[in-house]
Amino acid sequence: MAKVKVGINGYGTIGKRVATAVSKQDDMEVMGITKTRPTFEAQIALDKGLDVYVPDESVQAFKDAGMKIAGTIKDLYKKIDIIVDCTPGNVGEKYKAEYEAAGIKGIFQGGEDHALTGISFNSTANYSESWGAQFSRVVSCNTTGLLRTLSPIDKKFKINNAYVTIIRRAADPGDSKNGPINALEPSVKLPTHHGIDVQSIMPWLNINTMAVKASTTLMHVHTIVAELSRETTSEEILEVMRKSPRVRFVKSSEGLKTTAEIMELARDLDRDRSDMYEIAVWEDSVKVVGNMLYYYQGIHQESDVIPENVDCIRSMCKLEEDVAKSVEKTNVAMGILNN
Amino acid sequence: MAKVKVGINGYGTIGKRVATAVSKQDDMEVMGITKTRPTFEAQIALDKGLDVYVPDESVQAFKDAGMKIAGTIKDLYKKIDIIVDCTPGNVGEKYKAEYEAAGIKGIFQGGEDHALTGISFNSTANYSESWGAQFSRVVSCNTTGLLRTLSPIDKKFKINNAYVTIIRRAADPGDSKNGPINALEPSVKLPTHHGIDVQSIMPWLNINTMAVKASTTLMHVHTIVAELSRETTSEEILEVMRKSPRVRFVKSSEGLKTTAEIMELARDLDRDRSDMYEIAVWEDSVKVVGNMLYYYQGIHQESDVIPENVDCIRSMCKLEEDVAKSVEKTNVAMGILNN
Numbered sequence: 001m002a003k004v005k006v007g008i009n010g011y012g013t014i015g016k017r018v019a020t021a022v023s024k025q026d027d028m029e030v031m032g033i034t035k036t037r038p039t040f041e042a043q044i045a046l047d048k049g050l051d052v053y054v055p056d057e058s059v060q061a062f063k064d065a066g067m068k069i070a071g072t073i074k075d076l077y078k079k080i081d082i083i084v085d086c087t088p089g090n091v092g093e094k095y096k097a098e099y100e101a102a103g104i105k106g107i108f109q110g111g112e113d114h115a116l117t118g119i120s121f122n123s124t125a126n127y128s129e130s131w132g133a134q135f136s137r138v139v140s141c142n143t144t145g146l147l148r149t150l151s152p153i154d155k156k157f158k159i160n161n162a163y164v165t166i167i168r169r170a171a172d173p174g175d176s177k178n179g180p181i182n183a184l185e186p187s188v189k190l191p192t193h194h195g196i197d198v199q200s201i202m203p204w205l206n207i208n209t210m211a212v213k214a215s216t217t218l219m220h221v222h223t224i225v226a227e228l229s230r231e232t233t234s235e236e237i238l239e240v241m242r243k244s245p246r247v248r249f250v251k252s253s254e255g256l257k258t259t260a261e262i263m264e265l266a267r268d269l270d271r272d273r274s275d276m277y278e279i280a281v282w283e284d285s286v287k288v289v290g291n292m293l294y295y296y297q298g299i300h301q302e303s304d305v306i307p308e309n310v311d312c313i314r315s316m317c318k319l320e321e322d323v324a325k326s327v328e329k330t331n332v333a334m335g336i337l338n339n
Numbered sequence: 340m341a342k343v344k345v346g347i348n349g350y351g352t353i354g355k356r357v358a359t360a361v362s363k364q365d366d367m368e369v370m371g372i373t374k375t376r377p378t379f380e381a382q383i384a385l386d387k388g389l390d391v392y393v394p395d396e397s398v399q400a401f402k403d404a405g406m407k408i409a410g411t412i413k414d415l416y417k418k419i420d421i422i423v424d425c426t427p428g429n430v431g432e433k434y435k436a437e438y439e440a441a442g443i444k445g446i447f448q449g450g451e452d453h454a455l456t457g458i459s460f461n462s463t464a465n466y467s468e469s470w471g472a473q474f475s476r477v478v479s480c481n482t483t484g485l486l487r488t489l490s491p492i493d494k495k496f497k498i499n500n501a502y503v504t505i506i507r508r509a510a511d512p513g514d515s516k517n518g519p520i521n522a523l524e525p526s527v528k529l530p531t532h533h534g535i536d537v538q539s540i541m542p543w544l545n546i547n548t549m550a551v552k553a554s555t556t557l558m559h560v561h562t563i564v565a566e567l568s569r570e571t572t573s574e575e576i577l578e579v580m581r582k583s584p585r586v587r588f589v590k591s592s593e594g595l596k597t598t599a600e601i602m603e604l605a606r607d608l609d610r611d612r613s614d615m616y617e618i619a620v621w622e623d624s625v626k627v628v629g630n631m632l633y634y635y636q637g638i639h640q641e642s643d644v645i646p647e648n649v650d651c652i653r654s655m656c657k658l659e660e661d662v663a664k665s666v667e668k669t670n671v672a673m674g675i676l677n678n
Contacts, residue, residue, distance in 0.1 A: 165504035165562040167523055167551050183599035184506055184553060184560040186635035188591040188624040210562040210633060212506050214523060214553040221523040223504040223549040252527040260522035285527040294549060296525035
């Protein structure tokens with residue numbers, strides 16, 4: 001079968017990772033990426049042998065910088081079956097019209113609203129809903145993290161209510177512009193959008209999220225309280241989580257006390273960009289009292305959605321009907337192991 | 340009436356603030372403080388005219404440093420009615436025996452267990468329970484913050500369940516030893532001690548706390564979810580909070596977005612050490628949906644317990660039976676205004 005031809009619009013934090021992940025699969029290939037400015041990241045893309053496409057208005061800037069382009073974005077559209085839109089949030093509307101006109105499929109990211117596509121995607125929770133779709137949306141890193149653990153728990157125990165606090169990293173590690181460097185900033189408008197975004201995929205779930213931005217760049221941390229419809233035990237919960245894809249147990253008692261040690265572990269795993277694609281659940285925090293469940297999890301904001309983008313391509317392009325097979329295929333190619 | 344004679348054992352973060360606060364009241368006076376090492380803080384105490392007492396084994400060190408002492412700790416015991424114990428946590432047992440032998444009253448801090456005294460203290464929640472007691476314990480900064488807001492809400496609405504996440508500052512501002520400088524560290528042993536400590540004063544309250552240490556030094560932030568026994572409105576909750584002592588509304592929409600701006604406000608208030616004694620509740624975060632209440636609050640870890648120590652002296656030494664009058668007296672002397 002011919003490989004699915006993939007374009008990637010935007011080569012920032014998410015785009016460059018999607019490019020790497022797609023290039024590792026045997027049923028899809030990267031036909032090119034787009035970049036609006038001739039930054040160091042554009043140069044790295046060229047060095048890696050990627051074809052770089054630019055908007056009309058950027059042609060001269062790339063010429064001036066001595067960076068060789070393969071054409072304009074519209075040229076890229078002609079070569080591909082599907083585009084993964086990794087542009088900054090809220091320009092999706094404009095691009096969606098372009099993709100429609102070009103007759104290609106498009107995957108958006110969590111920065112766009114669910115309404116843009118009407119379908120949102122998470123491998124664990126609803127792989128089949130994007131089957132054959134022209135447009136879908138991979139939800140944000142925090143939403144992905146919540147779905148990875150809450151969806152399997154809900155399937156087995158039915159969650160009556162979930163209360164989540166998201167302690168957000170203030171900026172990506174490579175971002176020197178943003179702060180705070182010494183403060184905590186609550187998102188005062190309640191509820192925050194995170195729970196609402198979970199409901200774009202699990203509309204029946206009563207979930208309320210609060211969020212506080214903290215002075216750190218490594219990972220987000222969630223504190224999760226879930227009221228289940230029946231009493232259970234920590235062991236039963238751990239058993240469900242152990243079988244859930246892309247959930248990795250970490251143990252404080254084994255030295256993985258903070259997000260810093262988790263990212264150090266990721267570097268030791270020899271992964272691309274030292275990423276931690278899995279949701280890191282502190283195994284020794286999982287606590288059940290009656291029908292109340294409590295646990296902490298860490299979210300690597302730059303990378304947890306990357307394998308979902310690969311699976312989403314597979315669902316939309318009808319490459320693999322069985323979610324378990326797609327997840328396994330993606331995982332093997334990216335070096336993600338089960339617990 | 341003669342002033343109550345107060346000694347302060349330990350002159351660190353809490354002790355030095357208690358000394359300042361007590362010295363501002365007209366019904367009590369500081370007879371001396373203790374210090375184990377001749378640090379800059381000991382010198383400042385001397386410069387401020389405080390009598391400094393030291394353990395026997397420290398006499399020589401102070402002599403060598405050229406710092407004039409007023410005697411040993413046992414000399415201090417003879418001059419006072421009550422001692423505020425601000426020594427590091429878990430040496431209370433030893434000191435309690437000394438205070439008992441000396442026939443003086445003693446107030447311990449939240450670093451000690453409730454079991455040490457059998458009575459814990461918070462002005463809002465249980466002022467009268469320490470009336471005339473020989474020993475009591477002012478609960479920790481986080482517990483004080485939770486009691487200041489939850490106790491009045493519980494009195495009016497009865498709280499069925501409370502779920503709290505505490506995002507802890509990693510170190511005091513003057514502490515250059517501790518970290519993390521870029522990480523989040525969950526307290527994996529659940530539930531954390533904070534909720535249990537609230538129950539030392541409100542034993543009927545179903546409260547569960549989780550905690551994550553963050554890379555910041557300014558304040559702790561709480562995310563609070565409370566299930567009330569009946570439906571209400573944000574306005575009713577705000578009305579209760581507005582009347583609660585030492586609760587200060589801050590508004591994100593007025594530029595008080597983070598703990599950094601709150602501490603900047605404290606500096607503008609010309610207070611001793613730029614402290615924020617009140618619990619800072621983000622007014623524009625208070626949200627009620629049915630019988631569920633959500634809000635954020637900030638806790639100035641070095642100072643919120645200081646006015647409680649003054650009130651605790653008044654309750655234990657039977658200086659004022661009416662809690663409202665004691666709170667008002669303390670507040671006026673310390674420059675704390677109502678909302």
